[in-house]
Amino acid sequence: MDAQTFLRSLEEEILQHDAVQHPFLKRFASDTLSLKQIQIFGLQHYQLVKIFVNYMTNLLPRIPDEDAAELFREVFDDEFGQHTIFRSHPSLYRNFLKGLGLPEESWGRVKFLPETTQYLEAHLELTREADFIYGLGIVGPAHEFAIPTMFNDLITGFKNNLAVDDEDIEYFTCHVVQDEEHALVFNKLITRHVETEANQKLLRDGAMTCLAYRKTFWDGLQRAVFEETISS
Ligand SMILES: [Fe+2]
Numbered sequence: 001m002d003a004q005t006f007l008r009s010l011e012e013e014i015l016q017h018d019a020v021q022h023p024f025l026k027r028f029a030s031d032t033l034s035l036k037q038i039q040i041f042g043l044q045h046y047q048l049v050k051i052f053v054n055y056m057t058n059l060l061p062r063i064p065d066e067d068a069a070e071l072f073r074e075v076f077d078d079e080f081g082q083h084t085i086f087r088s089h090p091s092l093y094r095n096f097l098k099g100l101g102l103p104e105e106s107w108g109r110v111k112f113l114p115e116t117t118q119y120l121e122a123h124l125e126l127t128r129e130a131d132f133i134y135g136l137g138i139v140g141p142a143h144e145f146a147i148p149t150m151f152n153d154l155i156t157g158f159k160n161n162l163a164v165d166d167e168d169i170e171y172f173t174c175h176v177v178q179d180e181e182h183a184l185v186f187n188k189l190i191t192r193h194v195e196t197e198a199n200q201k202l203l204r205d206g207a208m209t210c211l212a213y214r215k216t217f218w219d220g221l222q223r224a225v226f227e228e229t230i231s232s
């Protein structure tokens, strides 16, 4: 299979993956949600948001392409907020948490679900230690490409249940747009390295491992948001 055909078929597979089509996301988009339920989601998900850029900084020095830093630059500019830290992605996410009425002191006092800890530990280790092609599978297809589809369900849930300003959910809406661009940046790098079947397997393994952790993360949220809370 040539590199382009491989990538298209991987993307098809990702869109149908249990993590991307997770019942948690479907329920989030269709159920009536209490503020408390959205807060529980918001604080667990914040832990992933805070750390995402570390995956890229772990990976970058191990990519052999001379223009890798230049290509990553476009994504870093969005992640760090370009000219102002107030528009960094974690900062946009904190606007969301504030919009949910969560005081700053609660952001750092989150009791991690075991699934959240598992996700973070595995991703930090894999992006640091695994082959860079495997790492590209994690950050490119399994994050940048998959996120717009997953976030659309979350955005529907916010709009149905919260009287939020557009600014409060900008973290999510901006990713639906930006991550499509980011996925293209990663695809540019990836296509150079997936000419062989062995490398295609390596890249796919990275993406599928990442999505398996994502599925587990949503499993944890499904329990915490829908099974352990009493709607108020
Ligand atoms: Fe981001």
Ligand SMILES: [Fe+2]
Pocket: 075, 144, 178, 179, 182
């Ligand atoms: Fe992104």
